[in-house]
Amino acid sequence: MSDLSDLSDPASPETADLQPGSAPALTGMALLVDEVKRLPDRPGVYRMLGEGGEVLYVGKARSLKKRVSQYAQGRFHTQRIAHMVHQTRGLVVVTTRTETEALLLEINLIKSLKPRFNVLLRDDKSFPEILIRRNHAAPQITKHRGAHTLPGEYFGPFASAWAVNRTLNTLQKAFLLRSCSDAVYDSRTRPCMLHQIKRCSAPCVGEVSLDAYGQLVDEAHQFLKGKSRAVLNGLSTDMQEASDALEFETAARLRDRIRALSAITAEQGVNPETLEAADVFALSAEGGQACVQVFFFRAGQNWGNRAYFPRVDRTDEDGDILDAFLGQFYGDRTSPALILVSHDLPNQALLSLALSEKAGRKVEILRPQRGEKASLMADALNNAREALGRRMAEGSAQAKLLAGVAETFGLDAPPSRIEVYDNSHIQGTNAVGAMIVAGPEGFEKSQYRKFNIKSTELTPGDDYAMMREVLSRRFARLVREEADGDGTRRPDLILIDGGKGQLDAVISVAQDLGVDDIPIVGVAKGPDRDAGREHFFPVGAPPFMLEPKSPVLYYLQRLRDEAHRFAIGTHRAKRSAEMVKNPLDEIEGVGPARKRALLHAFGSARGVERAAVADLMKVEGVSAALAERIHNFFRPS
Numbered sequence: 001m002s003d004l005s006d007l008s009d010p011a012s013p014e015t016a017d018l019q020p021g022s023a024p025a026l027t028g029m030a031l032l033v034d035e036v037k038r039l040p041d042r043p044g045v046y047r048m049l050g051e052g053g054e055v056l057y058v059g060k061a062r063s064l065k066k067r068v069s070q071y072a073q074g075r076f077h078t079q080r081i082a083h084m085v086h087q088t089r090g091l092v093v094v095t096t097r098t099e100t101e102a103l104l105l106e107i108n109l110i111k112s113l114k115p116r117f118n119v120l121l122r123d124d125k126s127f128p129e130i131l132i133r134r135n136h137a138a139p140q141i142t143k144h145r146g147a148h149t150l151p152g153e154y155f156g157p158f159a160s161a162w163a164v165n166r167t168l169n170t171l172q173k174a175f176l177l178r179s180c181s182d183a184v185y186d187s188r189t190r191p192c193m194l195h196q197i198k199r200c201s202a203p204c205v206g207e208v209s210l211d212a213y214g215q216l217v218d219e220a221h222q223f224l225k226g227k228s229r230a231v232l233n234g235l236s237t238d239m240q241e242a243s244d245a246l247e248f249e250t251a252a253r254l255r256d257r258i259r260a261l262s263a264i265t266a267e268q269g270v271n272p273e274t275l276e277a278a279d280v281f282a283l284s285a286e287g288g289q290a291c292v293q294v295f296f297f298r299a300g301q302n303w304g305n306r307a308y309f310p311r312v313d314r315t316d317e318d319g320d321i322l323d324a325f326l327g328q329f330y331g332d333r334t335s336p337a338l339i340l341v342s343h344d345l346p347n348q349a350l351l352s353l354a355l356s357e358k359a360g361r362k363v364e365i366l367r368p369q370r371g372e373k374a375s376l377m378a379d380a381l382n383n384a385r386e387a388l389g390r391r392m393a394e395g396s397a398q399a400k401l402l403a404g405v406a407e408t409f410g411l412d413a414p415p416s417r418i419e420v421y422d423n424s425h426i427q428g429t430n431a432v433g434a435m436i437v438a439g440p441e442g443f444e445k446s447q448y449r450k451f452n453i454k455s456t457e458l459t460p461g462d463d464y465a466m467m468r469e470v471l472s473r474r475f476a477r478l479v480r481e482e483a484d485g486d487g488t489r490r491p492d493l494i495l496i497d498g499g500k501g502q503l504d505a506v507i508s509v510a511q512d513l514g515v516d517d518i519p520i521v522g523v524a525k526g527p528d529r530d531a532g533r534e535h536f537f538p539v540g541a542p543p544f545m546l547e548p549k550s551p552v553l554y555y556l557q558r559l560r561d562e563a564h565r566f567a568i569g570t571h572r573a574k575r576s577a578e579m580v581k582n583p584l585d586e587i588e589g590v591g592p593a594r595k596r597a598l599l600h601a602f603g604s605a606r607g608v609e610r611a612a613v614a615d616l617m618k619v620e621g622v623s624a625a626l627a628e629r630i631h632n633f634f635r636p637s
Helices: 028-036 064-072 079-087 099-113 161-175 182-187 210-224 228-244 248-267 318-329 348-359 371-409 463-484 500-513 551-579 592-602 605-610 613-617 624-633
Strands: 044-049 055-061 090-095 128-133 141-145 152-155 278-286 289-298 301-308 338-341 364-366 418-426 429-439 449-452 493-497 520-524 535-538
Touching: 028 064, 028 079, 028 090, 044 064, 044 099, 055 064, 055 079, 055 099, 064 090, 099 318, 099 348, 128 161, 128 210, 141 161, 152 210, 161 210, 161 248, 161 301, 210 228, 228 248, 278 318, 278 371, 289 318, 289 371, 301 371, 318 338, 318 348, 338 371, 348 364, 371 535, 371 551, 418 463, 418 551, 429 463, 429 551, 449 463, 449 551, 463 500, 493 500, 493 551, 500 520, 592 605, 613 624
Parallel strands: 278 338, 338 364, 418 493, 493 520
Antiparallel strands: 044 055, 044 090, 128 141, 128 152, 278 289, 289 301, 418 429, 429 449, 520 535
16 A cells, blocks of 8 residues: 555646636536536546635545545435535546555545535544653653654543542552653752652652562563453562561562552553453534533553534434544554444445554454443443533533624624634733634633734833734735635624723724724723623723623623633743743754754753853854854853
């Protein structure tokens, strides 16, 4: 099978990119009828394009000619598909060698292009894992998220950071493995607090030999691989032997480790006896909304679950939704050997084959009918139904709140995108601006943005000027993207944390850039900064207050508080980075390796600053020219 990077390039020799026909005036079904004449009877992926060239739909086919012919003949499964064909203004296809390759390419294109007529997985964040790093004499156990770039063994996925932190905490009690960084490990001269509270065996200062520590690492590895019973039996034997030898302190330590390991399985909830490793997918769909509950089972333990709410249409079949969801879910993740699903999938065998080729081993997809697996699926389905019910109830409440916001501020319709802005700084230092976004589905955290205040002409602490800079950059980008036809989402309402001064600054920017048709409201804290006594400053109207127990007031307070939280968090992160910033980072030619060598040689940046050129040249990797550059950096005169 070819690499997917080749498939994504229409110009690669393995693919053929067939451009739309020579009749640009053709649209909809007429266009597809014309295109079918030139399509090959081969596997591939097709993209339907809209008026502005945007991708409406991505699909795969065993035969491109036969699949597009179905559209051309008006054989639509739903009215939504008919609507999509009516909007089609172009067709682009890519042929592949096999249908499996077509499926994998379709998954990649859907994730990157996000076509409006496809079922979309809207949350594709990576999952946290546990990593035992093996590139050190005393391996470290730590939480990891992202690509597997560090050498070692990875165990996961865990459904949440809370789940992995809980397991890590218990593993530290049971196996006493270090969690500190290599730099901290190398600098220790006496045991740290974790050793004092019996969470680390302190190999850094020789409290345990490296051979004995290696045995602890092997036991942790066995436990995370599912051999928990063997590990517990071995510890029980060791405890009994220590007790018989009257080594009661050793026996007590082993007893505590056994208790910690037992706690891991006891706290997991549902732990299957016949399931070593599997992912369980349960779908509940109703009224044009869907919830997919995903449960992760590894090493015979339940490592948590997560609810997803993919974008679907009310006419989508349950099997089609789950089929599309699984493809996107495993687009950049490794699948276990067994996947359990709540519904039969249209492409079940093909998806199993594609995931097997991707993983390099057999991956089986099953719909359980009886036994423990069916019981697990029933539990997952119940969770999916409950999560969807809560989501629909929250959506109904959210719709009422947005209708109240529209009435409060005289909007033509309930806003689908509210942007809220706030600034944060300490006497003008490390100043940042923050934008949060909310809509019918609550806070849209993927749309949050932070703005580092860049202007050198601002008076430190000038909130009006900061707000003016933030909105200038936001509105300028909005105007640019709308001119380029990028389909950017224009806000229906902008809330500014501040009173008339901040509002006037923003209005002047909006007028200068020609976007003064967007409703803008300032939200000023009340007397003594009491919550519930906020004054609202709309454009062209006198300020007013809302009833203290008004649901709309509570909602607007939540928006303001979320913007404040995000701004303060961004400011603190920037301030922390400034506090640990090293002047050596600013010198051209001094990378991490040379920086480490200089600090090792002179002890600190201050020591490097005091060093002579001749002393700097003695450091490995520092040439005469670089030594001169370093010396001159600290002496600009």
